[in-house]
Amino acid sequence: MRRHPPDPTGRTLVTDEQQRPPAAVVFDALGAAYEKAFAGSEAHRRSLERLLGRLAPGSRVLDVGSGTGRPTAETLADAGHEVLGVDVSPVMVELASRQVPAASFRCADIRELPLDEASFDAVCVYFSLLQLDRREQADVVRRLARALVPGGHLVLATVPLDVEGVEAVFMGQPVRVTSFGVPDLVAVAEGAGLDVLEREETLFTPAHPDAVPEPHVFLHCRRRRDGA
Helix, strand or coil, X not given: CCCCCECCCCCECXXXXXXXXXXXXXXXXHCHHHHHHHCCCHHHHHHHHHHHCCCCCCCEEEEECCXXXXXXXXXXXXXXXXXXXXXXXXHHHHHHHHHCCCCEEEECCCCCCCCCCCCEEEEEEECCCCCCCHHHHHHHHHHHHHHEEEEEEEEEEECCCCCCXXXXXXXXXXXXXXXXXXXXXXXXXXXXXXXXXXXXXXXXXCCCCCCCCEEEEEEEEEECCCCC
């Protein structure tokens, strides 16, 4: 870790990079390369098609970890839905705003973003929680479930590995990864008041020189109408 000398008053200088969430630093560095690496995921596109088939016209959708806006926000906005994308990376938010002008994007940490009860018809969470610890992931899923209207839909996709705080290299960037195996991920969703309607598990190899096949899981969930 790079150390920074104290300023003349004796205080340690803290850079903007140190203050930002680690995911912001990683995805600022990746930028459009992330979109290119994952553009070939047919399972992601199938997942979006399933969601589109469940949404009423003009639905309000929250895209958590919206990245470059493609394919999620773009697909939903092109279908006529009102999309708000949220990402911790200002580079990603700038790219998404330029590439998908029909959607709105905010640079924010989903853990801190105020979310009104029952304010979205659907929420998408595609691979955006992997750098949070397990407690934080479960808390975020619960908050997102409460932000859905009763009967609203949540798509939760991740790399389903039973790992916690594992140091790894992702597309050349150092990351710390935490995830759940599929049964535990299903339990997180159900504990948040969601019913799991469908599940797809697949292997995908990103288009990157250092990539290896990685497992992906897509859970399609619905908020219970009784709010339980």
